[in-house]
Amino acid sequence: GxxxxxxxxxxxxxxxxxxxxxxxxxxxxxxxxxxxxxxxxxxxxxxxxxxxxxxxxxxxxxxxxxxxxxxxxxxxxxQGSMAAKLPEVNLAGLLPESSKRAYDVHPLIEGILDANSQVQELHPKWAPNIVTTLGRFGGRTIGVVANNPLRLGGCLDSSSAEKAARFVRMCDSFGVPLLVIVDVPGYLPGVGQEWDGVVRRGAKLLHAFSEAVVPRVTLITRKAYGGAYIAMNSRSLGATKVFAWPGAEVAVMGAVAAIRVLHRRILADIPDDQRVAMELELAAEHEKISGGVARAIEIGVVDEILEPTVTRTALAQAILQAPANRGLHGNIPL
CATH class of the missing domain: 3.90.226.10 (2-enoyl-CoA Hydratase; Chain A, domain 1)
Structure with missing residues (x-):
């Protein structure tokens, strides 16, 4: 009842x-x-x-x-206090060599958080394409929000946006800093998503991040495309700092998807057996023009490129240098 x-x-x-x-x-x-x-x-x-x-x-x-x-x-x-210098590990080894392969983000989260420390994932089976975890980082409690490419390719959808929004609001109300690990190809497309209210429910995540006053640092590991990048604690939502690993891609969409739009007339005239090769050639040219993560730094959407071997200390220093604020609001069950 x-x-x-x-x-x-x-x-x-x-x-x-x-x-x-x-x-x-x-x-x-x-x-x-x-x-x-x-x-x-x-x-x-x-x-x-x-x-x-x-x-x-x-x-x-x-x-x-x-x-x-x-x-x-x-x-x-x-919650404890955070150390300024953290032991480093080669976090790149926790990702597959091919950027096109899916992977489980949990080992990467475990590698970033303190070894053999308290960790508690929330909602592990609901909307598993995004992971929300409380854990210790440098001795202090932080909240981790991470795309999980193993599920739905890491796409955001209505349920995962709502799940992450509730977690962000909770962390902000308790004064828990946020670490956002981004590897997102975009929002999950489909009639079902639109009918399920992805616009309304997805807006909750943007609102939660933009209103949060706790330190919130973003790490882009492989890719951040389109509106989903904006929703994942981007610079435009007031992120404390946005880091990216070398080779990360920040764009409106992936190179192949982009050239299919930009060069659709050229591709329409190509024989079917040659179209894939032409797409790859045009995509390679597009990647050079778009500039990758260097271009993202130039236009101000990424602050710094980090090597995976020095990531933990850089993340800790970014959190420590930000004001230790706490959101003056309740924890509405979104």
Whole structure:
């Protein structure tokens, strides 16, 4: 019943294996709609952890639930202070050699955060194309928002934008600095996305970042295209600092997609068996003209190119040099 809104108004919901949350129970559902459903399928860990996004953490046992609560309370309540100099690792080794290969971003997040420290991912199964994690970085609590190319290629969609927006608002309300790891090809296209309110729900992420006053640093690892780049804590949204690794691409769209628009008449006249080769040739020329990350620095959308071997200290210094503010707002359940 209405008591279900109690947990929904809290900052973080941890659901144990026998936990159930629903506004109307199975009997009411059956009498009104004729649907037969049990309590677990209606409001248990699977629907709320994977489908609805109501629950932040699903625990397999009660003891695990208590441990998650302790970790979250410690990360938010005892945030600590950040060291100015951090031990470095070669983070490039955590990405595949080919820039076209998908990969799981979790090892990269673990490599950036302190080794063997407290970490708690929120909403791991809901909208997994973006990862939202609380962890320790240089001894201090930070919030990490990262595109995950392993799921939907890392595209933003309506659910992932809403998930990230809620996380950004929570971190801002608790004074937790943000690290945004960007590898995004754009927004997920499709009729379903438009009907699902990607404009309205995607705007939540832009609003959350633009209003956040905590230090928020962006790292572009491989690519940042189009409107999705803007939404991922870009310079235009007031990012504290935007770093990029060598070879990162910042553009309205990828080179191949761009030349298909710019040179569509030329490509239309090319025989089918030669079109792919011509596209690659035109794309290579386009990449030279667009200028890559050097051009991004020139026009002010990227502040500095970082080598993966010195990234951790540079990120820490950028956070330390920014004012340690805290958002003067509540934590609305977006």
């Amino acid at each position: 209405g008591g279900a809104y109690g947990p929904a108004l809290t900052d973080v919901i941890v659901l144990g294996p026998e936990g159930r949350i629903f506004v109307t129970g199975p009997d009411v559902v059956k009498s009104v709609t004729g649907e037969s459903v049990d309590m677990a399928r209606l409001g248990g860990p699977e629907p709320h952890g994977r489908r609805s996004g109501v629950v932040h953490v699903v625990a397999e046992t009660d003891d695990q639930a208590y441990e998650s609560i302790k970790t979250i309370a410690d990360l938010l309540g005892a």
